[in-house]
Amino acid sequence: MSVNHDDIKKIASLARLEIPEDQYAHYAGQLNRILEYMEKLNEVNTDDVAPMYNSLERTNVTRPDQVRPSLPQNEALKNAPLKGDGFFRVPKVVKK
């Protein structure tokens, strides 16, 4: 498997990262070199081996469903780059 120009464009779009077209080759080269190294894993037989998502493998850690204090609205908005009327503000989403 090898990453090409179109793959870089697609991954950048999925990751919401703007990458100028003149850098596609640079990224493809680096990613291919790293991915080629990772192909090493194909030497290992993993038939019937369950994936291990984390090492403690605890599941369903629950807590009582109780209302607890949380950040007040003004604190939660304090770091927002743009805010107004108690909301986060973003560029207009709905087109005319």
Place this chain on the structure above:
Amino acid sequence: MTHPLDYNPEAIRAEHVSVRSRVEAYLKQIEQHKSLNAFIHVFAGSALKQADTLDDKIRQGTQTGKLAGMVIAVKDNIAVKDATLTCGSKMLENYISPYAATVIERLLAEDAIIIGKTNLDEFAMGSSNENSYFGAVKNPHDTGRVPGGSSGGSAVAVAAGMCDAALGSDTGGSIRQPASFTGTIGLKPGYGRVSRYGLVAFASSLDQIGVFSRTPSVAAQTLAVIAGADKRDSTCADEDVPDYHARLNPSMKDITLGIPEEYFQDGLDGDIRNGVRSLIDKMREAGARVREIALPMTEYAIAIYYIIATAEASSNLARFDGVRYGFRAEDPGDLNEMYAQTRAVGFGEEVRRRIMLGTYVLSAGYYDAYYRKALQVRRKLKEDFDNAFEHCDLIVSPTTPTPAFALGEKADDPLAMYLQDIYTVSANLAGIPAISVPAGTSNGLPYGMQLQAAPFNEQKLLNAAQFIHSLNLT
């Protein structure tokens, strides 16, 4: 390594040393070593204020906490309330944390003094501390060399005597590798030992908060305070926390050391190989049993690690979108352009590369070939360790294949940089605790011995560290 300012709680409680004088002395060291670039923010005012309050308490005979007067620096990806939390990134350059991490609350409750926030590779991604938006950190043993990463600032703060201890985070070696490069002790607790609430997530199945110190005693005291269950982190285990400090025991009797041949292969510096071997002999002479063990999945550890770590990072870092906090690109056209431009400008090159790699290995058509495959081999690697710990208490090896490398040496070769982590990533993948302890020097540069133990056996690591520390090797 000893230091005139080494932490002595009895002397503080007996008023032989004021907390203010210790904080002032450390602030002076920070000022003198400014060019090492270890700190992003120094809390001179608040640290002195905290010191005065504590000195008053001691004078009045009021009960003080277990870490009274211990001066601690904090990696700048761990939240201290009302302080910056930059993660070494332009993305969070002006972010002020509205809350404190659990570890910080626990340290403050025991009267530790927080002296500042330390420099790091951006979002803890790197092995050299050259990836910080705030500039590279320099190694105090040779300022032309890297201190290691990603917790390079914390390592240097401890190595150059700017604090008693420092918190770092370790996802694939980010505490142990800089500890090795700077001649400090670096402890990565096992997965679930310490709450990550308030640690900015990089790779959630691997990240752990841990401690740098000059002595095993300070590491033991600090771990005893920060470890233990936390309702705000469901991955933090409900396991008892022993009094690591009271139980520090340097005896090597009845301890079995496992030596994995896979950690002594080509590429290992000759001085490090010989130094670690001779230290193993000293441990044997002191009563330890030594046996060969096999960790055959070691050669796959880097590949597993960089698939899982980048996959988890690409997901965790999706939150930096310019909406709720952090940097936002100016004059974006629409919402999608705002996201893409914000992230392109806000993140540095290594972070962008890892997000791309992680997005790729998780994308439709490649998920099974890369991500799922890595998770399967991860289980086989974990089984290697389970088997090994049936036959030994500690797995002993070098921490890094070489001492500190030169600034810029590996900056243009991501894969060469990733291979630096060959001995350290397995502990994170298996979720076990590990420590790096200064073991000697190679051409004047320090290097560490790494010890790994079964889950929740941090005490064994600290005990062995205490034995090695008592040999005065460095």
